[in-house]
Amino acid sequence: MPYLSSTPLLAVFATVCAVLVIKAQILGAITAANRGRLKQFINEEDATWLGGQHVEADGEQGQRLLRAHRNDLENLLPFFIGGMLYLQSGANSAVGMGYFGLFLAARMLHTFAYMHRKPMLRRNTYTLGWLVTIVMSAHAAGALLLS
Amino acid sequence: MPYLSSTPLLAVFATVCAVLVIKAQILGAITAANRGRLKQFINEEDATWLGGQHVEADGEQGQRLLRAHRNDLENLLPFFIGGMLYLQSGANSAVGMGYFGLFLAARMLHTFAYMHRKPMLRRNTYTLGWLVTIVMSAHAAGALLLS
C-alpha cells in the first residue's frame, strides 16, 4: 500500500511529533488543573459549578502556562508542515534526522526553561527551533521544486 | 499514483477533519461578526472605518468565542498530526475509525457545551478528545517504530 511508513526517517518524525504533541497536551491539561487548584475560573459557569471565583484573566502562573502552551503550538504547526514537506521531498535522510532531533531537543528545553524561568536558555532554544523550521522548510521547497 | 486515497479510513479522516476545520472557521467568522454587531473593535482603524468604539479587549461573549476557537485549534492541530501519523502507520483500521469518530463527537459537543455554558459536558468532552489524541499518537508512534 502507498504508505510512507517504510522509511526510518518517517518513524523518527512520527516519534518526535508524538512526543511534542503529548507534551503540548500535557501543558494544556496543567492549565486546566491549575485553574481548579486555585479555584479561579475565566468562565462564569465554572465558578458557579465548582464553587470558585470568576476572574477576568488567569493569574501569573496560569498566564505563563498559556504562553508556554501557545508558544509550543505556534512552533509545532510550522515544524509539522515543514517536516511533512521534507518527507515528501525525498531530500537527504541523515540531514532530516538532524533537523528533527535538533527541533525535539530545542522544544523540550524551551518548556523546561519557560517553567524554570531561565530567560537565556528560553531565548536560545526558541531561536534554535525557529531556525531549524525555516531552514528545513526552505530545503524541502527547494528539493520539491528541483525534483 | 501514490495517494493514500484508496482506503476508507482516509475518507473518514478527511471528512472528520473537513467538518472540524469548517466548524473552527465558522467560530472565527462569528467572532468577527460579533465585533461588527456590537460596534466594538480591538483595531483602532476598524473603529474609525465602521464608526464604532475602540476597545482594549473583546467583551465577555467575544472572549468566550475566542476561547472556544482557540481551544478548537489547540486540539485540532495535535489530532491532525496524530491522525496523519496513524494513517501512515498502517495500524488497525477499525480502531482508527473509532478514534476519529470519538474525536469528532467530542469536539462537536465541546463547542455546544462552550456556547451553552454547560461546564461538566465541556470538561468531559475536552478530556475525551484529549485522551483520544494522546492514545492515538502513542499507538501510531508505536506501530511506526515496530514496523
Added chain:
Amino acid sequence: MPYLSSTPLLAVFATVCAVLVIKAQILGAITAANRGRLKQFINEEDATWLGGQHVEADGEQGQRLLRAHRNDLENLLPFFIGGMLYLQSGANSAVGMGYFGLFLAARMLHTFAYMHRKPMLRRNTYTLGWLVTIVMSAHAAGALLLS
C-alpha cells in the same frame, strides 16, 4: 518510493506552505524583537535579565503583531489540513493551483493590510482566504468520499 513528490501540484503546495510558514515565523520573531526594543517584557525574568520593565501585557504595536501572527496560524492550520486532503483526493490539479495561489495572495495581502492599518483590505483578504479553505476542504472531502 511512495512519495507524492512527482506532481507539480505538490510542489506548488509545498512552496505556498513554506512561504507562509516563514512569514508566520518572521512575525513571531518581530514580536520578540519588538519587546526587546521597547524593553517591556511580559515574563518577569526577562525584565530582570535584560534590564527592562515587567508589564502585564504587550503594548498596542505588540498586541497588533500578536493578533496578526495568531490570525495567520488560525488560518494556516485549516488551509494546510484542507490542502493535504485535497492532494490526497486526487481532485483536479488546475483547480488546486487556483486554490493555493489565491490563498497565498490573500494571506500575504492580509499581513500587509494588518501592518499598514487598512481595514477594508484586511477584511476582504481574510474573507477570501477563509472562503478558499472552506470550498477546498469541502471539495476534497467530496472527492475522497466519492472515490
